Amino acid sequence: MLDVVWFKRDLRVADHAALAAARAPVLPLYIVEPEYWRGDDASPRQWHFLRAALEDLRAQLAALGLPLVVRRGDAVALLARLHAERGIRALHSHEETGNLWTYGRDRAVARFCREAGLPWHEHPQFGVVRRLGSRDGWARRWAGFMGTPVQAPPRGLSAPEVIEGAIPEQPFDWNPEDGLVEAQPAGRAAALDLLESFLAGRGADYRRGMSSPVSAPTACSRLSPHLALGSLSMREVVQRVERAGRDIAALPPSQRPLPVGAVQSLASRLHWHCHFIQKLESEPELERRAAHPAAEAARRPTAPDDPLLLAWAEGRTGYPFLDACMRSLIATGWINFRMRAMLMSFASHHLGLDWAASGAHLARLFVDYEPGIHWPQVQMQSGATGINTPRLYNPVKQGLDQDPEAVFIARWVPEVAHLPAGLRHMPWRLEIPPAAYPAPVVELSAALQAARERISRIRAAAGFEAEARRVFQKHGSRQRRFAQDDPMGERARIARREEKARRQMTLDV
Numbered sequence: 269m270l271d272v273v274w275f276k277r278d279l280r281v282a283d284h285a286a287l288a289a290a291r292a293p294v295l296p297l298y299i300v301e302p303e304y305w306r307g308d309d310a311s312p313r314q315w316h317f318l319r320a321a322l323e324d325l326r327a328q329l330a331a332l333g334l335p336l337v338v339r340r341g342d343a344v345a346l347l348a349r350l351h352a353e354r355g356i357r358a359l360h361s362h363e364e365t366g367n368l369w370t371y372g373r374d375r376a377v378a379r380f381c382r383e384a385g386l387p388w389h390e391h392p393q394f395g396v397v398r399r400l401g402s403r404d405g406w407a408r409r410w411a412g413f414m415g416t417p418v419q420a421p422p423r424g425l426s427a428p429e430v431i432e433g434a435i436p437e438q439p440f441d442w443n444p445e446d447g448l449v450e451a452q453p454a455g456r457a458a459a460l461d462l463l464e465s466f467l468a469g470r471g472a473d474y475r476r477g478m479s480s481p482v483s484a485p486t487a488c489s490r491l492s493p494h495l496a497l498g499s500l501s502m503r504e505v506v507q508r509v510e511r512a513g514r515d516i517a518a519l520p521p522s523q524r525p526l527p528v529g530a531v532q533s534l535a536s537r538l539h540w541h542c543h544f545i546q547k548l549e550s551e552p553e554l555e556r557r558a559a560h561p562a563a564e565a566a567r568r569p570t571a572p573d574d575p576l577l578l579a580w581a582e583g584r585t586g587y588p589f590l591d592a593c594m595r596s597l598i599a600t601g602w603i604n605f606r607m608r609a610m611l612m613s614f615a616s617h618h619l620g621l622d623w624a625a626s627g628a629h630l631a632r633l634f635v636d637y638e639p640g641i642h643w644p645q646v647q648m649q650s651g652a653t654g655i656n657t658p659r660l661y662n663p664v665k666q667g668l669d670q671d672p673e674a675v676f677i678a679r680w681v682p683e684v685a686h687l688p689a690g691l692r693h694m695p696w697r698l699e700i701p702p703a704a705y706p707a708p709v710v711e712l713s714a715a716l717q718a719a720r721e722r723i724s725r726i727r728a729a730a731g732f733e734a735e736a737r738r739v740f741q742k743h744g745s746r747q748r749r750f751a752q753d754d755p756m757g758e759r760a761r762i763a764r765r766e767e768k769a770r771r772q773m774t775l776d777v
């Protein structure tokens with residue numbers, strides 16, 4: 269008999285509750301599941317990053333004298349075979365908030381464990397609460413979890429004699445060249461380096477630099493793919509950031525490696541991480557269904573070969589800054605928050621595309637794909653939640669604000685690089701625009717008008733406000749300090765935001 273530690277998106281040995289709870293002999297297992305990788309939100313670039321993180325986990329386990337057993341196939345079938353051959357005393361894993369596919373797989377594993385009479389211990393790794401009754405008091409519970417001690421890697425565990433198995437080159441037959449992007453390095457040492465370099469001063473310009481795709485790649489922490497795969501635990505990151513915040517605040521301002529505000533901003537985002545994942549944990553169907561019923565009723569499916577979807581997805585909408593963001597994301601697997609929001613908002617509002625199609629495309633492009641952040645953000649930027657003021661980002665205004673010299677455009681849209689900076693933002697203003705670059709696929713003011721009318725129709729639906737209150741009760745943040753959700757009734761704040769959004773909507777281009 270043995271304990272199985274099933275690694276999923278928790279690829280580390282430090283602060284690993286499942287490993288710490290297991291009793292010897294213990295078999296650390298990773299299952300490569302081809303069916304997961306056939307999903308329309310999974311992609312080769314995510315696999316390449318994961319593969320490198322698995323190699324790293326294997327080395328971490330080896331330092332503890334343990335193997336990483338890797339098998340490919342269906343989780344229930346593999347666990348059943350292992351149980352029949354060796355006898356599983358207990359199965360340990362983290363509590364995963366994944367996509368609908370992993371949710372279904374976990375239900376099947378739970379059924380198997382129940383029928384086989386074997387206990388499956390799922391250990392929380394985020395401040396996300398399973399079977400949460402009410403959002404009231406959630407932030408307190410989050411802080412409570414993050415404040416508990418970080419667990420050291422367990423010593424003295426032994427493993428049975430077993431063939432480890434190679435980590436496959438690919439989960440099923442796809443072109444191995446696919447998905448080779450200039451992504452950041454995977455693994456725990458790389459993740460720790462990022463955290464420490466940010467706190468040692470790289471994050472000094474975080475608050476200002478996070479908005480522009482020119483400065484964000486170095487100004488932001490870049491922890492996202494590591495948090496998505498668990499190379500670091502959220503608790504160790506939160507504790508390290510809070511400690512750094514206290515230490516930095518104790519220094520005279522002239523000696524601070526970065527402003528206290530930068531550390532606080534990072535800390536807020538670590539909180540948002542779990543706040544968003546909680547939404548999908550509480551309502552997994554948000555991957556497919558709009559949070560607000562009126563937004564769901566207004567949806568029209570987008571065909572995979574829709575010309576507007578293809579133009580947006582390939583970075584040839586005719587809006588150079590938007591296309592530059594998409595092309596940079598295609599090449600690197602990462603882009604900053606503001607540009608993610610702009611890409612999504614443009615697809616849903618200006619192009620009128622269904623968020624499921626454009627959201628899946630972005631998911632595949634993100635090396636840091638985290639379903640629990642992704643789908644609620646996709647809905648939020650598409651006006652599908654009913655509790656967030658829809659933001660209609662003007663891609664020209666964003667370009668002028670975030671890339672005033674048009675250097676980012678010149679790098680990613682070479683078709684317009686020879687033009688003076690001002691015209692790189694708006695090549696259609698030339699008498700003879702560059703032949704190699706498309707004309708805008710939609711006219712901005714007409715597209716905005718149509719988007720505003722769609723939003724108004726949704727908001728005028730019978731019972732809209734009552735449903736919005738229900739959505740807020742279930743998912744809304746109760747903490748103003750961290751809030752990205754607008755409780756209905758906070759009129760002044762909503763009005764201020766709407767005024768700002770209106771200004772973004774109405775820039776005369």
Ligand SMILES: Cc1cc2nc3c(=O)[nH]c(=O)nc-3n(C[C@H](O)[C@H](O)[C@H](O)COP(=O)(O)OP(=O)(O)OC[C@H]3O[C@@H](n4cnc5c(N)ncnc54)[C@H](O)[C@@H]3O)c2cc1C
Nearest residue numbers: 488489490491492537540541605608609636637638642645
């Ligand atoms: C449409 C859309 C889709 C997104 N999809 C993902 C996704 O699949 N995976 C993902 O990790 N993030 C996603 N985000 C949130 C955000 O853009 C990224 O977390 C961030 O850009 C990652 O870079 P970073 O690690 O340098 O972030 P930092 O700014 O350094 O923040 C540190 C960490 O805080 C968390 N965080 C930061 N911003 C947010 C936010 N707005 N909401 C929730 N958590 C946040 C992330 O875990 C991030 O790694 C999405 C945002 C939008 C608008």
